[in-house]
Amino acid sequence: MLRVEGLSKRFGGVVAASGVDLQVQPGEILAVIGPNGAGKSTLLNLLSGLLRPDQGRIEFLGEEITQAPPEVRTWKGLGRAFQIVQPFPEMTVWENLLVGALYGKPNTSLKVAEGVVEEIIERTGLAPKAQTLAGELTLLEDKRLELARALCTRPRLLLLDEVMAGLRPSEALEAVELVRRIRESGVTVLFIEHLMPVVRALADRVVVMDYGQVIAQGRYDEVAANPRVREAYLGRAS
Template sequence: MTPVLRAEQLSKRFGGLQAVQGVSFSVAPGEILAVIGPNGAGKTTLLNLLSGLYRPSAGRLFLGDRDVTSLSVEGRCRLGLGRAFQIVRPFPEMTVHENVTVGALFGTPGTRLHDARAQAWTLLERTGLIAHAEKAAHDLTLLQDKRLEVARALATRPRLLLLDEVMAGLRPTEAQEAVALVRSVRDSGVSVLFIEHIMPVVRDLADRVIVMDQGQVLAEGPYHDVTQDPRVVSAYLGTPLTEVT
């Protein structure tokens, strides 16, 4: 089965800083893949390489069978790569429904306004925002903002959704609601790659975990295996994780 995404030896250098070095991995259809590691490990730089915000210094990236290494952010989006950011920036004066409608119009060129609005209503229902559809985006709570960010990304009709610490700032109960939302995204047929520091979230969501350190892949595998790996314990965890609550 062809991976949804495949990275081959991706590297990124900023002057004398090697932020990402020789990173290779793939994301399977229907998979939820977590990327973890200490601050400065290169995780967000990697997501910027995947989404097209940065061009790699070396390496190649494929969406399905297509080489998208030199493709723009917009081009990757229209091939099925969506992204939700840690720091959400909706159009504050527009309504929640209008924000998601913009995503639907952007993601598929030629979409009629009527169809984009209808798609937005469906996504607001899926993401638990239907009651806030006519509310201005600047009036939302943090959890609602996070849901809106996911809804806007889903409106572009992605095959793979990138999530950059979307649980940051949420209370434990809110984080569990967000976990359920991400599961529902995968259940709808969208693969997910997410960065996260909250280990119970990683444990509950990830089918597979990649651990980065100093710009490189340190370990890869199921949650239990990587959290017991002595290299991961030394570089990131400090102690093996047997039970995380």
């Protein structure tokens, strides 16, 4: 579904991504982990089009999108939810989701968009909050709204950037179940996460980054036993 080859990005003398290669298979949940400053969020910004790479190639569904702007990537089915939620606070939950549905695909009619919102608002448990202003939501509800709005763009591949950051353990478990249901609905998921229990519970495969490079990838138990990964990240985290 997604193929990344030799992706590199520098900010002055700082190398945020260096020759990154990875693939995402249809239907899988892929986790990207690593210490702070490893280049994980830079990778998502490159994939979603917020940044342009200095080198490398991005292919999505068999088509090169390396230089495509963010909205074109969204129209093609590449969705994104952010770590720092960015709702329209003076709009209701329903209106926030309607924005995602209307602009997630070109030439979407209001009737079609409302149908999308009806489905997603039920699936994400936000229906009771439909007429609540986004600025009045709790953190967990904000995270759900961020996910739901991304789903309203009707993605084939959903990029999640630490969407569970700041949640209590019980709330994180709810979010894990929600991501599982998203995959069951036919959406492939690539997510960044620091909570190892969440990674262990969700990921079919794990990619580990350090200093802008991929240093390991495989099943969770494989990368957790990798000495280089333990030195770079898991050992520090423990």
